[in-house]
Amino acid sequence: MSELLTPSALATKSHFYCLHNSLSNPCEKLKTPLLSDSVFQQHFQDLLTSQISFDYEEGRSVVIALSGGVDSVVLLHLCRIWQQKQPNNKIRAIYINHNLQPEAHAWENFCGDICHHWQIDFVSHQITIENRSRQGLEQAARKARYKILFAQLQKNDVLLTAHHQNDQAETFLLNALRQTGVTGLGAMLAVQNKNQKWHIRPLLNFSKAEILGYAERHDLMWIEDGSNQNPQFRRNWLRNQILPQLQESIPNASQNLAKTAENLQEASYLLNKLAKLQLKDSDFNELYLTRNAELDCSEQKNVFRYWLQNHSAYPIKLNNAVLQWLQQSWLDEHHCSGKLKLPEDLSLRVFKNRLYLLPDDLSKQEQNNNSSFLLSNDSAESSSAICFLWRLPEESIKAANTFEVITLTQAKTMNLTWYSDNKKRIKTFFQSNQIPTWERGLWPVMLHNNTASGEMEFFMLGITKKHPLEGVKFTTRTVTQKQLWRWMQLL
Numbered sequence: 001m002s003e004l005l006t007p008s009a010l011a012t013k014s015h016f017y018c019l020h021n022s023l024s025n026p027c028e029k030l031k032t033p034l035l036s037d038s039v040f041q042q043h044f045q046d047l048l049t050s051q052i053s054f055d056y057e058e059g060r061s062v063v064i065a066l067s068g069g070v071d072s073v074v075l076l077h078l079c080r081i082w083q084q085k086q087p088n089n090k091i092r093a094i095y096i097n098h099n100l101q102p103e104a105h106a107w108e109n110f111c112g113d114i115c116h117h118w119q120i121d122f123v124s125h126q127i128t129i130e131n132r133s134r135q136g137l138e139q140a141a142r143k144a145r146y147k148i149l150f151a152q153l154q155k156n157d158v159l160l161t162a163h164h165q166n167d168q169a170e171t172f173l174l175n176a177l178r179q180t181g182v183t184g185l186g187a188m189l190a191v192q193n194k195n196q197k198w199h200i201r202p203l204l205n206f207s208k209a210e211i212l213g214y215a216e217r218h219d220l221m222w223i224e225d226g227s228n229q230n231p232q233f234r235r236n237w238l239r240n241q242i243l244p245q246l247q248e249s250i251p252n253a254s255q256n257l258a259k260t261a262e263n264l265q266e267a268s269y270l271l272n273k274l275a276k277l278q279l280k281d282s283d284f285n286e287l288y289l290t291r292n293a294e295l296d297c298s299e300q301k302n303v304f305r306y307w308l309q310n311h312s313a314y315p316i317k318l319n320n321a322v323l324q325w326l327q328q329s330w331l332d333e334h335h336c337s338g339k340l341k342l343p344e345d346l347s348l349r350v351f352k353n354r355l356y357l358l359p360d361d362l363s364k365q366e367q368n369n370n371s372s373f374l375l376s377n378d379s380a381e382s383s384s385a386i387c388f389l390w391r392l393p394e395e396s397i398k399a400a401n402t403f404e405v406i407t408l409t410q411a412k413t414m415n416l417t418w419y420s421d422n423k424k425r426i427k428t429f430f431q432s433n434q435i436p437t438w439e440r441g442l443w444p445v446m447l448h449n450n451t452a453s454g455e456m457e458f459f460m461l462g463i464t465k466k467h468p469l470e471g472v473k474f475t476t477r478t479v480t481q482k483q484l485w486r487w488m489q490l491l
């Protein structure tokens with residue numbers, strides 16, 4: 001960094017943040033291979049091209065999570081060189097200020113200064129974390145940080161964090177001590193996709209010593225977060241006390257633990273693949289319990305775990321309470337209905353041997369008799385509700401006046417006369433399609449010119465067993481024929 005931000009310039013600021021530019025353990029440097037620009041460039045390019053087919057021409061961008069610590073400063077430096085070699089590549093850095101420590105503001109300035117000198121776009125975001133226990137605080141800060149970081153990304157953009165091999169070994173041990181399963185023991189993935197946004201950890205194969213060696217050779221400066229020494233945080237205790245002791249007898253301990261985690265990632269991949277195969281008949285948001293009855297106990301657990309992890313924006317852990325409830329529902333043939341409340345305002349529900357993972361507030365919507373809901377433009381384009389629009393007969397759409405207003409509303413808010421005239425048909429439809437009771441009141445019906453009559457509405461009502469609310473944010477608005485037609489074209 002000194003090439004751009006001279007030590008003397010920084011010296012005037014150094015009372016704000018603790019600056020380091022030397023190895024904490026110089027001997028370690030000798031034991032490990034060098035993290036060089038070319039090694040990194042090759043590795044990083046491999047991750048981008050072979051794993052995610054990254055293409056700058058498509059306007060995708062790379063965002064670096066910059067904490068100001070040595071790891072992310074080294075990552076920033078490497079990305080800057082990468083960008084210099086391929087000037088079309090645009091990178092930007094983000095610092096999240098948790099406002100938890102008095103120095104946080106100075107660290108934010110430090111990150112801003114480096115980016116300014118290296119001519120990298122920089123933004124910082126402020127967050128406030130509620131008062132919690134120490135462990136809880138760390139977890140809440142991490143959760144809030146990732147929420148903001150991912151919110152900065154567009155579809156297919158890439159977030160880079162500077163986790164390294166030693167972090168991987170620590171995460172493996174921490175998870176093992178928490179009694180985790182195979183996925184948890186796999187610790188952190190080098191490449192991950194969450195909701196069509198990428199998270200890459202390009203330094204995961206490099207050790208802390210290599211990173212420090214790189215920082216020294218390039219005369220970089222960084223900040224040292226004093227809380228990293230606080231033994232009250234379990235990770236610090238592992239990092240500063242347990243792992244060094246392990247390393248004394250087994251010099252490659254961290255490397256070996258990280259390698260073990262990698263092996264378990266492979267095992268986890270295979271278990272997921274098996275679960276996916278065994279879930280073949282299950283819908284996106286419902287799991288057919290009876291169809292999986294022939295599975296043995298471990299397979300059932302594996303299927304549940306996979307389904308819970310993959311059917312919600314917030315992965316749900318298969319803890320004992322959840323497992324017991326699920327097994328009970330699985331075994332009980334007459335278990336027609338039941339509900340288990342989960343964190344993140346979600347709940348598990350069973351209806352006629354089908355298991356559903358749903359937002360808990362569906363029930364709140366159920367209670368609100370007067371609310372009508374309509375598909376919003378944005379969400380409808382990417383949701384399963386589109387299937388429900390899709391089945392609308394083309395002739396009906398074409399026949400209708402192009403500018404006529406179509407309103408989608410809940411079955412329960414229907415015009416009473418129409419409802420009582422068609423009650424039997426509606427009931428038969430719900431029963432024959434095994435539509436769960438909690439969905440019936442919310443079932444979309446199309447109002448044509450504000451009157452629900454004729455075949456068209458009933459067709460709308462009867463088209464799909466899928467939960468039409470899945471992934472859709474409802475807002476009160478109407479959709480025009482034109483919009484409806486446009487959505488159909490998108491399919």
Ligand SMILES: Nc1ncnc2c1ncn2[C@@H]1O[C@H](COP(=O)(O)OP(=O)(O)OP(=O)(O)O)[C@@H](O)[C@H]1O
Nearest residue numbers: 065066067071072094095096097142160161162163
């Ligand atoms: N305040 C921050 N602002 C931006 N990025 C951050 C911040 N803190 C951490 N990061 C990013 O996350 C990486 C890992 O940091 P750290 O090891 O401190 O995280 P952690 O709290 O252990 O949580 P996790 O490992 O789950 O990210 C850093 O190298 C950096 O890329």
